[in-house]
Amino acid sequence: MKKKANNMVIAQSGGPSMVINASLVGAVLAAKKAGAKIGKILGARHGIQGILGRDYIDLRKPTAKKLEAIALTPSSALGSCRMKPTADDCRKIFEEFKRLDVGFFFYIGGNDSADAARIIGEEAEKDSYPLVVYHIPKTIDNDLRSCDHTPGFASAARFVACAIKGDDLDNRALGGVKIDVIMGRDAGFLTAASALARTNKDDGPHLIYLPERPFSLDGFVKDVQAAMKKFGRCVVAVSEGIRDEKGESIGARFAGGEKDSHGNVQMSGTGALGDYLAKYLKEKAAVKRVRADTFGYLQRSFPGVASEVDVEEAGMAGYAAVQAALLAAKGIDGVPVKGTIGIGRAKGKTYKPEFTALPAQAAAKFTRSVPDKYISKNGHDVTKAFIEYVKPLVGDLPHCEIF
Amino acid sequence: MKKKANNMVIAQSGGPSMVINASLVGAVLAAKKAGAKIGKILGARHGIQGILGRDYIDLRKPTAKKLEAIALTPSSALGSCRMKPTADDCRKIFEEFKRLDVGFFFYIGGNDSADAARIIGEEAEKDSYPLVVYHIPKTIDNDLRSCDHTPGFASAARFVACAIKGDDLDNRALGGVKIDVIMGRDAGFLTAASALARTNKDDGPHLIYLPERPFSLDGFVKDVQAAMKKFGRCVVAVSEGIRDEKGESIGARFAGGEKDSHGNVQMSGTGALGDYLAKYLKEKAAVKRVRADTFGYLQRSFPGVASEVDVEEAGMAGYAAVQAALLAAKGIDGVPVKGTIGIGRAKGKTYKPEFTALPAQAAAKFTRSVPDKYISKNGHDVTKAFIEYVKPLVGDLPHCEIF
Numbered sequence: 001m002k003k004k005a006n007n008m009v010i011a012q013s014g015g016p017s018m019v020i021n022a023s024l025v026g027a028v029l030a031a032k033k034a035g036a037k038i039g040k041i042l043g044a045r046h047g048i049q050g051i052l053g054r055d056y057i058d059l060r061k062p063t064a065k066k067l068e069a070i071a072l073t074p075s076s077a078l079g080s081c082r083m084k085p086t087a088d089d090c091r092k093i094f095e096e097f098k099r100l101d102v103g104f105f106f107y108i109g110g111n112d113s114a115d116a117a118r119i120i121g122e123e124a125e126k127d128s129y130p131l132v133v134y135h136i137p138k139t140i141d142n143d144l145r146s147c148d149h150t151p152g153f154a155s156a157a158r159f160v161a162c163a164i165k166g167d168d169l170d171n172r173a174l175g176g177v178k179i180d181v182i183m184g185r186d187a188g189f190l191t192a193a194s195a196l197a198r199t200n201k202d203d204g205p206h207l208i209y210l211p212e213r214p215f216s217l218d219g220f221v222k223d224v225q226a227a228m229k230k231f232g233r234c235v236v237a238v239s240e241g242i243r244d245e246k247g248e249s250i251g252a253r254f255a256g257g258e259k260d261s262h263g264n265v266q267m268s269g270t271g272a273l274g275d276y277l278a279k280y281l282k283e284k285a286a287v288k289r290v291r292a293d294t295f296g297y298l299q300r301s302f303p304g305v306a307s308e309v310d311v312e313e314a315g316m317a318g319y320a321a322v323q324a325a326l327l328a329a330k331g332i333d334g335v336p337v338k339g340t341i342g343i344g345r346a347k348g349k350t351y352k353p354e355f356t357a358l359p360a361q362a363a364a365k366f367t368r369s370v371p372d373k374y375i376s377k378n379g380h381d382v383t384k385a386f387i388e389y390v391k392p393l394v395g396d397l398p399h400c401e402i403f
Numbered sequence: 404m405k406k407k408a409n410n411m412v413i414a415q416s417g418g419p420s421m422v423i424n425a426s427l428v429g430a431v432l433a434a435k436k437a438g439a440k441i442g443k444i445l446g447a448r449h450g451i452q453g454i455l456g457r458d459y460i461d462l463r464k465p466t467a468k469k470l471e472a473i474a475l476t477p478s479s480a481l482g483s484c485r486m487k488p489t490a491d492d493c494r495k496i497f498e499e500f501k502r503l504d505v506g507f508f509f510y511i512g513g514n515d516s517a518d519a520a521r522i523i524g525e526e527a528e529k530d531s532y533p534l535v536v537y538h539i540p541k542t543i544d545n546d547l548r549s550c551d552h553t554p555g556f557a558s559a560a561r562f563v564a565c566a567i568k569g570d571d572l573d574n575r576a577l578g579g580v581k582i583d584v585i586m587g588r589d590a591g592f593l594t595a596a597s598a599l600a601r602t603n604k605d606d607g608p609h610l611i612y613l614p615e616r617p618f619s620l621d622g623f624v625k626d627v628q629a630a631m632k633k634f635g636r637c638v639v640a641v642s643e644g645i646r647d648e649k650g651e652s653i654g655a656r657f658a659g660g661e662k663d664s665h666g667n668v669q670m671s672g673t674g675a676l677g678d679y680l681a682k683y684l685k686e687k688a689a690v691k692r693v694r695a696d697t698f699g700y701l702q703r704s705f706p707g708v709a710s711e712v713d714v715e716e717a718g719m720a721g722y723a724a725v726q727a728a729l730l731a732a733k734g735i736d737g738v739p740v741k742g743t744i745g746i747g748r749a750k751g752k753t754y755k756p757e758f759t760a761l762p763a764q765a766a767a768k769f770t771r772s773v774p775d776k777y778i779s780k781n782g783h784d785v786t787k788a789f790i791e792y793v794k795p796l797v798g799d800l801p802h803c804e805i806f
Contacts, residue, residue, distance in 0.1 A: 016576045043806070046576075057806050069804035075572035077806055082577075166704035169478035173419045173449075174485075178700070270681070271674010271697050278673070294674050296696030297581070301569035304801035305707070398707035401472035403446070403460050403480055 005103035005130060007040040008322075010059070012076035012138075013047040013083075013109035013116060017152030018159075018306040019314035020138045023108050024078065025071035026318025027136065028059050037326055038104065047081035047107070048116065051093050071315060074301045076108075084261045085116055090123035097131065104132050104325050108318070110139035110150075112262040114340055114363035121338030121360055132328050134321040135340040135360055138314070140300050142189035143367035146358050147343040151314035154307040154393035156183070156299045157193035160237075162397055163295055164197035168204035168235045169400060176289025177224055177281060179236045180205075181251075181274040183299050185264065186241055188212050188370045190299070192382045193390055194237035200402060204235025211241035212370045213379040215250060220277070221285045223380055228287065240273060240294075250276075270294070307395050313353050317341045324357035336360065351392035408506035408533060410443040411725075413462070415479035415541075416450040416486075416512035416519060420555030421562075421709040422717035423541045426511050427481065428474035429721025430539065431462050440729055441507065450484035450510070451519065454496050474718060477704045479511075487664045488519055493526035500534065507535050507728050511721070513542035513553075515665040517743055517766035524741030524763055535731050537724040538743040538763055541717070543703050545592035546770035549761050550746040554717035557710040557796035559586070559702045560596035563640075565800055566698055567600035571607035571638045572803060579692025580627055580684060582639045583608075584654075584677040586702050588667065589644055591615050591773045593702070595785045596793055597640035603805060607638025614644035615773045616782040618653060623680070624688045626783055631690065643676060643697075653679075673697070710798050716756050720744045727760035739763065754795035 010027055012020055024043070031038045043057040044050030057078065062070070070077050085093065097105070107117040114135040121133040137147050140156035160182055171178045182191040188210025195208060206227040209215055215238075227234040240251045252265050254272030259265055274292030282290045320341050327335040340363040344354035374386035413430055415423055427446070434441045446460040447453030460481065465473070473480050488496065500508070510520040517538040524536040540550050543559035563585055574581045585594040591613025598611060609630040612618055618641075630637040643654050655668050657675030662668055677695030685693045723744050730738040743766040747757035777789035 012576070016573050062806070066804060069802060070806070072801075073572065073803040073805070074569045076576040077804075080576040162706055163701050166477045166706045167700055169476065169706075170419050170700050170704040173415070173479040173483040270678050270695060272678055275673050275675055275678075291700065292673060293699030293701065294697065295701070297570055297573050297694065298566050298696065298698070298701070301573040303565055303569045303572075303803055398475075399472060400476040400706055401469060401480075402476070403465070403473070 005101045006038055007042065007100055007102045008038050008104035008106065009042045009044050009051060009102050010106040011044040011047045011050060012078045012080050013107055013113035014080060015110070015140065015300060016075040016080060017138055017140050017300050018074040018155035018302070019151050019310050020108055021073050021077045022071040022311050022314035023136050023138060023151055023318035025067045026315035027106055027322050028067060030319040030322035032060070034322065034326055039101070042100070043078045046079035048083060048085055048089065048093060049081045051096050052089065054096065072311065074303050082112070082261060084112070085119055087123060090120055093120060094124060094127055094129045097129065103130060103329065106134050106136055106321055108136040108138050110141065111144055111363060111365055111367050114144070114360060115365045118338065118360040118364040132325045133338045133360065134325045135363055136318050136321045137341055137343065137363060140190060141184050141187050143187035144363045145366060145368045146340055146362040148345045149343065149393055151310060151317050152300070153189060154310035155305065156190055157196070157390060158307045158394045159299050159302050159305050160190055160193050160295065161196035161394060162305060164194040164205055164235065164237060165397055165400060168197060171204060171233050171235050172402070174289070175233045176291065177228070177234045177236065177287050179238060179274050179277050179290070179292040181238055181240050181292065181294040183295065184211065184239045184241050186211055186367055186369065188239045188241070191237050191239040192370055192374065192386055193394065195382045195387060196390065196394055196397065199400070202231055205237040206231055206234050207236045207380045208382060209238040209242050209380055210370055210375065211239050211243055212375060214245045215242040216245060217280055221281065224281060224285050224287070238277065307393060309393055309395060313343065316355060317343065320355040408504045409441055410445065410503055410505045411441050411507035411509065412445045412447050412454060412500070412505050413509040414447040414450045414453060415481045415483050416510055416516035417483060418513070418543065418703060419478040419483060420541055420543050420703050421477040421558035422554050422713050423511055424476050424480045425474040425714050425717035426539050426541060426554055426721035428470045429718035430509055430725045431470060433722040433725035435463070437725065437729055442504070445503070446481045449482035451486060451488055451492065451496060452484045453482070454499050455492065457499065475714065477706050485515070485664060487515070488522055490526060493523055496523060497527060497530055497532045500532065506533060506732065509537050509539055509724055511539040511541050513544065514547055514766060514768055514770050517547070517763060518768045521741065521763040521767040535728045536741050536763065537728045538766055539721050539724045540744055540746065540766060543593060544587050544590050546590035547766045548769060548771045549743055549765040551748045552746065552796055554713060554720050555703070556592060557713035558708065559593055560599070560793060561710045561797045562702050562705050562708050563593055563596050563698065564599035564797060565708060567597040567608055567638065567640060568800055568803060571600055574607060574636050574638050575805070577692070578636045579694065580631070580637045580639065580690050582641060582677050582680050582693070582695040584641055584643050584695065584697040586698065587614065587642045587644050589614055589770055589772065591642045591644070594640050594642040595773055595777065595789055596797065598785045598790060599793065599797055599800065602803070605634050608640040609634055609637050610639045610783045611785060612641040612645050612783055613773055613778065614642050614646055615778060617648045618645040619648060620683055624684065627684060627688050627690070641680065710796060712796055712798060716746065719758060720746065723758040
């Protein structure tokens with residue numbers, strides 16, 4: 001690497017989360033601490049679009065106080081995009097990086113953003129442009145293969161668990177069936193986390209449906225009828241990504257076919273799936289009062305409910321990415337030049353995260369699902385092992401009391 | 404009044420709120436403090452249904468600690484119902500009250516519950532059954548004519564303002580139009596409170612539509628296009644109760660015609676209105692990215708976001724009702740035997756509530772709308788006067804920072 005190209009660009013991509021700004025600030029703090037090893041710290045607005053459009057923020061300028069407040073603010077403070085870079089886009093990016101003497105590029109996001117970072121890294125290698133590229137993990141879906149859990153997930157899970165806890169109390173008061181549709185196109189982790197709402201033995205959610213198990217409308221009606229018989233009421237947590245017996249997404253039928261450049265069908269931002277299930281249930285299960293809510297974007301953006309563990313770890317992931325990139329620039333063995341930060345869980349009784357530098361492809365493109373061990377045999381609940389997995393990440397919920 | 408009938412029954416009715424249990428506990432604490440003037444303190448489960456079905460909780464039993472936790476728990480801890488008592492129901496209620504020596508009845512709820520309490524009071528008078536009946540105000544809709552603001556409103560408003568604040572940050576990151584549908588069948592107070600989300604001059608909500616002004620689809624498209632031109636994005640807060648130029652509810656078209664015994668069409672628990680507006684906008688306004696969320700029951704039940712002022716005042720309203728009922732039982736001049744607690748606002752710079760005993764019909768049946776002085780001239784925003792009205796009730800929101 002040329003010594004001169006020590007400026008860095010950082011950007012955010014994909015769906016926002018409650019803690020993606022904590023990762024941004026973690027990376028900025030690590031870069032500031034690196035002294036002369038890093039020159040300019042530029043935030044590109046709206047992901048790689050900001051590089052192509054030369055739209056930056058000088059991240060050395062904000063005060064420590066301002067950065068701290070940004071870290072605790074939901075959504076992506078630099079703006080976001082959903083864009084898969086073409087080879088041609090990459091050429092333009094490298095021209096811009098050359099103009100600015102950029103040697104480090106950090107991209108905070110989920111598997112699609114990891115894939116974008118991987119593509120940029122590989123194209124840079126082809127062009128012999130000396131670039132250290134790190135992906136910093138973020139996704140409320142918790143579906144990166146490189147992470148025990150992903151920054152953003154635990155805070156969204158906390159919102160979901162709180163919402164279900166309150167909604168279950170609401171259902172207790174007025175009865176009937178309540179259906180709550182929860183985010184997660186392919187992985188059911190967030191829907192599964194609704195189980196954290198339970199304290200008393202008859203607390204909801206009484207049924208939990210994940211995309212990992214086929215969803216049958218007939219089975220759904222039977223499950224609800226059984227729950228109504230047992231509890232006199234029923235709260236249902238259902239993933240927006242549930243699929244029928246043929247593996248086809250049920251929600252996608254109502255989604256209008258809008259796709260992003262990574263090929264993902266737009267699912268959130270509509271109440272159609274919940275309304276469909278409520279209507280079906282009213283007709284087939286002879287339940288008088290059926291209501292459906294779709295939690296929507298609140299799950300990833302509601303201020304003031306973030307998990308403390310999540311905020312801290314998101315910051316550490318950003319910090320670790322910059323540290324790893326500096327080691328990679330020095331040519332340290334085993335530290336990838338095109339990397340991502342893996343998050344593991346230390347063995348032992350007390351929860352403790354572990355951060356490691358992994359090759360970028362570990363997070364890119366392909367996702368993971370909720371493992372079998374976390375799904376109950378009946379297919380509509382989670383196991384104790386899942387609760388043990390998720391509880392230390394989410395923390396305590398507000399205490400609620402019933403008579 | 405016979406001296407013997409000094410037992411009390413208290414119940415909750417209508418839609419739950421985050422602080423209706425605070426009113427319940429306030430009333431219980433006042434009753435306990437009244438010494439021998441009140442005998443048994445019975446909580447009827449699911450409103451007057453619990454009286455008809457002889458389903459009670461002994462509210463002298465729970466510890467102070469348990470009561471305190473109940474007060475901070477969302478939803479109606481005694482259960483709720485939506486039932487307008489017939490004359491025949493009233494006869495059965497008085498038989499039951501006679502059996503239990505009940506001289507005091509408290510009903511916590513909105514205008515329909517106030518009306519139920521009024522009916523019970525009037526029927527008791529007809530039957531010469533000696534009963535002091537007090538309605539304790541509660542409604543997230545803030546539409547009781549007897550109150551400057553109603554317990555439950557400020558906490559729901561706080562949820563709405565937080566949700567819009569987060570969602571506006573989300574919209575900042577990814578752009579396009581975001582439509583958020585907010586509760587309020589007839590009154591737009593809750594939707595209006597979304598304006599509290601604004602801190603920076605380009606913060607959303609950029610458009611606020613209340614049921615108090617006719618909603619035209621053409622006007623909506625034009626308003627959104629103007630906002631897109633000005634801000635490059637647009638966050639819309641729209642009441643579920645918006646009406647067309649003929650005064651007909653737009654949301655009711657999708658609601659399936661379900662009605663309660665007070666004649667109210669069921670509006671919440673469906674995403675249809677938001678989806679309809681989003682589809683219309685996509686087709687007519689040529690905006691690529693349009694999303695809609697319906698906040699639904701979370702607005703009234705989410706734990707941990709209640710307004711402190713609201714919790715305190717809800718407790719005071721319950722407390723005041725029992726105190727007024729005791730004075731009425733003593734025959735004190737000007738204290739109604741069939742009453743409701745009015746909540747006023749003391750004059751002066753510092754916000755301070757005032758509680759008064761009013762005749763039951765002051766709260767019953769008819770509701771109030773958002774006054775003209777709180778709605779901006781263009782019909783799609785609120786005035787400074789509204790912000791001054793609502794801010795002391797809701798309190799500070801979590802601080803969010805942007806670059």
